Amino acid sequence: MYFKSFTDSNLAQNAYLIGCQRTGEAVVIDAPREFDHILQAAKDEGLRVTAATDTHIHADYVSGARQLAVQHGVKLYLSDEGDENWKYSYTDGIDVELLKEGSTFSIGNIDFKVWHTPGHTPESVSFLLTDRGSGATSPMGIFTGDFVFVGDVGRPDLLEKAAGISGTADSGARDMYRSIQRFKELPDHLVVWPGHGAGSACGKSLGSVPISTVGYEKNFNWAFQIDDEEKFVEELLKDQPEAPAYFAEMKRLNRVGPTILQGEKVDTLTSASELEALASEEHVLVLDTRPAAVAGTDLMTGSINIPFNKSFANWAGWLVRYDEKLVVIVENSNQDALRKALQSIGFDNILAFADPSLLEGVGKEKYDTLSVEAFLEEMKDEDTFVLDVRNDEEWNRGHLDSAHHKFLGKLRTTELPEDKKLLVHCQSGVRSAIASSVLKARGFQTVKQMSGGYNAYTATRS
Structure with a gap:
């Protein structure tokens, strides 16, 4: 055998x-x-x-x-x-x-x-x-x-x-x-x-x-x-x-019965104008798969950033809708692996790939990353709203007293105050980066995340 x-x-x-x-x-x-x-x-x-x-x-x-x-x-x-x-x-x-x-x-x-x-x-x-x-x-x-x-x-x-x-x-x-x-x-x-x-x-x-x-x-x-x-x-x-x-x-x-794949090729965009034109179409989502450390200060307006790593498929499944058509920002060398990852969970509607170099000619957004101390100082401002985007188990083990529990997977539709500055954290800083990009895509002006997340916070208290 x-x-x-x-x-x-x-x-x-x-x-x-x-x-x-x-x-x-x-x-x-x-x-x-x-x-x-x-x-x-x-x-x-x-x-x-x-x-x-x-x-x-x-x-x-x-x-x-x-x-x-x-x-x-x-x-x-x-x-x-x-x-x-x-x-x-x-x-x-x-x-x-x-x-x-x-x-x-x-x-x-x-x-x-x-x-x-x-x-x-x-x-x-x-x-x-x-x-x-x-x-x-x-x-x-x-x-x-x-x-x-x-x-x-x-x-x-x-x-x-x-x-x-x-x-x-x-x-x-x-x-x-x-x-x-x-x-x-x-x-x-x-x-x-x-x-x-x-x-x-x-x-x-x-x-x-x-x-x-x-x-x-x-x-x-x-x-x-x-x-x-x-x-x-x-x-x-x-x-x-x-x-x-x-x-x-x-x-x-x-x-x-899933759709039978026929080996269809996905177009690769060649200009920033093509990227912007596609992004402006109805029901199109620009999905940025670069590392958060790179994407956080260089987000295309309206895009969300889910880094292409072992957690990619999970968070794409949570945050991408099946009625959306995707334009994916990804290095050329990762296109095939990225396509397979999306199709493995049923996202067959990939309109095009775009190399990160095309972002030089498009409108940009960014969010800030703060140290624990700076984050806690910002929390003293009455105009801030603190989001903890961890899961239920993590929240129940301990959380910041003034935080509001808003799980990352539901953040694209979660009701949030529109007149507040948003302070975001998770356990280690990985999910809060994704969350920050989602919040910027939703149009919130001031979004700041805690570097190192709740782990870093507890370390400063020990």
């Missing part, structure tokens, strides 16, 4: 390529939208990808399953669990087998048995792998998707918080409790291959180790230590991170 995992560090998402070396067939589990590197890895091993499967309808990225089926003719194995709201509806015209609890399918001499493991979502399934090619008669491991992570389990509140389906958080938590009781019956030696690692918003305390075992999770995963259902439900739903705004759209896209 051939086995290789692939991790998208921007989304902390794991995909798996499993191949039977005797027959040359292979399957991709939880494929990302951009999968050419996975197909190349298969080809390098003398394998051909003949199948693909998803553990559930993903909420945090666009699945590549439909693209693989349409573009490469692979057979899909998809869950048929859950109610009518969680059925795949893009299966016409493609080779697909729908899976229920107890279903099995094989890729060459490798067998996969389906477990229905609801909790994160109603249709979630896990796959027990048995390698008959090596003579095995029992499973060696389980692909758990967003059911069991290293040190955590999938959050059950996304349908309610992101998709607006009332009451599903509690029922999902109870489903998760029952799924865990069943998981405990598995042999300790089984390898656990999860769908995500640390950095994903699909759980609250995911580990960064890429794999685990059933026995290890039984002993050390917090969710396996609570034997009372009511206590488990309370603990699972407590302190879950904010559900990113784009998750509802991802659920919809992956259920109805």
